[in-house]
Structures are given as structure tokens and as C-alpha cells.
Amino acid sequence: MDKNMKILVVDDFSTMRRIIKNLLRDLGFTNIQEADDGNTALPMLQQGDFDFVVTDWNMPGMQGIDLLKEIRKDDKLSHLPVLMVTAEAKREQIIQAAQAGVNGYIVKPFTAATLKEKLDKIFERIS
Amino acid sequence: MTEHAHDISLEQAKELVALLEAGQQKRANEMLDEVYNRRNDKLFTSVGQLTRDLHEALQDFQLDPRIVQLTEDELPDAQNRLQYVIQKTEDAANRTMDAVEACLPMADDMHQKIEQLMPKWQQLMDNNIELSEFKSLCHGVDDVLRSCGQNMPQIHGLMTEVLMAQDYQDITGQVIRRVIQLVEDVEKNLIELLKLFGDEAKKGAKKAPQAADKSQAEGPIIDADKRDDVVSGQDDVDDLLSSLGF
Numbered sequence: 001m002d003k004n005m006k007i008l009v010v011d012d013f014s015t016m017r018r019i020i021k022n023l024l025r026d027l028g029f030t031n032i033q034e035a036d037d038g039n040t041a042l043p044m045l046q047q048g049d050f051d052f053v054v055t056d057w058n059m060p061g062m063q064g065i066d067l068l069k070e071i072r073k074d075d076k077l078s079h080l081p082v083l084m085v086t087a088e089a090k091r092e093q094i095i096q097a098a099q100a101g102v103n104g105y106i107v108k109p110f111t112a113a114t115l116k117e118k119l120d121k122i123f124e125r126i127s
Numbered sequence: 128m129t130e131h132a133h134d135i136s137l138e139q140a141k142e143l144v145a146l147l148e149a150g151q152q153k154r155a156n157e158m159l160d161e162v163y164n165r166r167n168d169k170l171f172t173s174v175g176q177l178t179r180d181l182h183e184a185l186q187d188f189q190l191d192p193r194i195v196q197l198t199e200d201e202l203p204d205a206q207n208r209l210q211y212v213i214q215k216t217e218d219a220a221n222r223t224m225d226a227v228e229a230c231l232p233m234a235d236d237m238h239q240k241i242e243q244l245m246p247k248w249q250q251l252m253d254n255n256i257e258l259s260e261f262k263s264l265c266h267g268v269d270d271v272l273r274s275c276g277q278n279m280p281q282i283h284g285l286m287t288e289v290l291m292a293q294d295y296q297d298i299t300g301q302v303i304r305r306v307i308q309l310v311e312d313v314e315k316n317l318i319e320l321l322k323l324f325g326d327e328a329k330k331g332a333k334k335a336p337q338a339a340d341k342s343q344a345e346g347p348i349i350d351a352d353k354r355d356d357v358v359s360g361q362d363d364v365d366d367l368l369s370s371l372g373f
Contacts, residue, residue: 014221022227087348089348090342090348092341094358098371106364107361
């Protein structure tokens with residue numbers, strides 16, 4: 001796994017972005033940027049050479065599920081691995097995210113170990 | 128007033144026939160009008176009564192000072208209070224993370240220094256160390272002890288900061304309790320309103336929840352153990368995804 005990969009963390013709560021950034025930094029990732037919803041994230045992804053997206057579901061503006069759909073629709077972005085980290089816990093939603101092409105799904109509250117496990121799994125599958 | 132008081136009696140009917148037979152059309156008409164009006168009176172009285180009841184109920188409802196107070200002051204106030212809770216919890220989270228982020232490099236630094244010393248330290252423990260190596264080990268140990276001595280009071284201070292940041296729980300708890308009280312008051316008043324407008328309102332309301340989309344974002348689930356449409360934790364999510372071929 002390339003520790004220099006460029007990661008975008010999307011969450012409307014700055015504290016949650018900070019937690020995720022700290023956990024990612026602990027895992028050795030330092031090239032991390034932030035966005036507070038899908039509408040901010042999408043242009044950043046289209047313009048920047050991001051390698052990985054971690055997104056919340058429930059955000060004002062564009063929600064995480066819609067961001068995921070937009071990413072999968074866009075030829076340049078469709079390959080991007082997307083990990084959802086969210087409090088949304090309905091089975092229907094998890095199925096919907098899977099159908100939309102999510103690469104991993106973590107429900108909040110979560111642990112550092114869970115984040116590491118899902119990251120390893122995603123990049124093991126990709127490589 | 129009884130039901131029968133307004134009904135036409137056999138005597139009245141006979142009288143009416145007698146008047147018509149006697150050719151007294153005008154008096155017969157008057158008599159018929161009288162009977163008709165008396166029956167209509169009952170309808171007017173009932174409608175009048177209902178109107179008065181409704182008017183009074185509406186009047187009472189509007190005059191309940193709690194309603195005015197609730198809508199004009201307390202609901203906007205509750206919004207401010209909840210905003211305050213968000214602000215307080217955010218501040219506390221940031222204060223805690225500031226302290227933790229200041230601690231982590233110190234812990235990493237000490238860990239790194241000790242890791243560097245370990246091979247030479249092991250040589251010493253094995254009685255297998257040169258004098259020059261022993262000297263450099265002593266300097267290394269000296270460095271660790273000094274930075275440890277410096278860092279520990281700092282870490283202690285930062286841990287106290289983390290401890291103090293938890294005071295948000297008390298403050299926000301009190302604010303939230305007041306908002307719960309307000310929600311109860313609003314609920315009571317809404318129930319009164321429903322009673323006033325009766326079944327019509329109920330019929331309309333029943334249809335609303337079913338319209339919600341099942342995959343609509345809902346935020347944190349607070350009663351997961353009582354619901355069967357939500358997962359209970361990460362293991363459930365993993366099981367569900369693997370059953371979908373993930």
C-alpha cells in the first residue's frame with residue numbers, strides 16, 4: 001500500500017474529519033485533504049489526483065451516497081476506491097451503497113482497528 | 128325540548144284538512160308554515176350550539192398563553208440551546224484532540240529514542256559491550272531520562288486538559304433536559320389541538336410516515352435493539368456485505 005497516496009476525507013463535522021485524519025496518520029498516511037460535503041468534494045476529486053475517498057453518508061448539500069454515484073458515473077473517477085464511514089445503519093442503505101459500488105462500509109461508532117482492517121482489505125483486493 | 132315537540136300531530140293534521148275543506152287557504156298556509164318553522168328551529172339551535180362550542184374552543188385555544196409563549200419565545204430559544212450544545216460538544220472534542228495531538232509526538236519521540244538504545248542496552252545486559260559503546264549508551268540513557276523528565280509533566284498537564292474538557296457533558300445535559308421539557312409541552316398542546324379538530328386530522332396524519340423512503344438517511348439509530356431493519360454493529364455490516372458477495 002502506497003503511504004503517500006492522496007486521500008480525501010469527506011464529512012460535515014470537522015471533529016470527525018480530524019479523528020479520521022489522525023487515525024490515517026497513525027497508519028502512516030500523511031497526504032490527506034478534507035471536504036465538508038459531496039458538493040465540495042466532487043470538484044476537488046475532478047481536479048486533483050486523489051487515490052482514495054473516505055466519506056460520510058448524511059451531509060447537507062450532496063450526501064455521501066450521491067457522491068459515490070457521481071464518482072462511479074465519471075469516467076476519470078470511476079476506478080477510485082470509496083470507503084463509507086457513517087452512522088447510517090439500515091440494511092437497505094448498506095445494500096444500496098453496495099449496489100452503488102462502495103468498496104467498504106464502516107458504521108459509527110468505529111475503532112482504529114476496524115479502519116485499518118477495511119483499508120487493508122480494500123487495497124489487498126485492488127492490487 | 129323533546130324530539131316529538133316539533134313533529135306534526137294528528138290533531139294538527141286534522142285541523143289542516145278541516146281548514147282546507149272549509150276553503151280557508153290562507154289560514155291553512157299559515158298553519159303549515161308554523162309547523163315547518165318549529166321543525167327548522169331545532170336545526171338552527173343545533174347548528175348555533177355547535178358554532179358556539181367551536182368558537183369557544185378556538186378562543187380558549189388561542190388564549191392559552193402557553194401556546195403564544197411556546198411559539199414566540201421557547202421554540203426559537205430551544206433552537207439556540209441546541210446550537211449551543213453542538214458548539215459545546217465541538218469545542219470539547221477539539222480541546223481533547225488538541226491535547227491528544229500534543230501528546231502523541233512526545234510518546235512517539237520517547238519510543239523512538241528507546242528503540243535506538245535497545246540493541247546497545249541488550250549488549251550491556253549480556254555483558255558484551257565495549258567501553259566506547261558503553262559511553263555512548265550512557266549519553267543515550269541520559270538523553271532519554273532528561274526528555275522523559277521534561278515530557279512527563281507536560282503529558283500530565285495535557286491529560287488534565289482532556290479531563291477538564293469533559294465538563295461539556297454536565298452543561299449540555301442540563302440544556303438538553305430543558306429542551307426535552309419543552310418538547311413535552313409542545314406535545315401536550317398538539318394533542319389538545321388534535322382533540323379539537325378530531326378525526327379529520329388523524330386520517331391525514333396516518334398516511335405520512337409510510338411515504339418516507341427506506342433508504343433515506345436517518346442519522347444515528349438510537350434504538351437499534353428494538354428494530355429489525357438496522358444492523359447492530361460492524362460485524363452485522365460485514366455479514367450483510369459478504370452475503371451480497373463482497
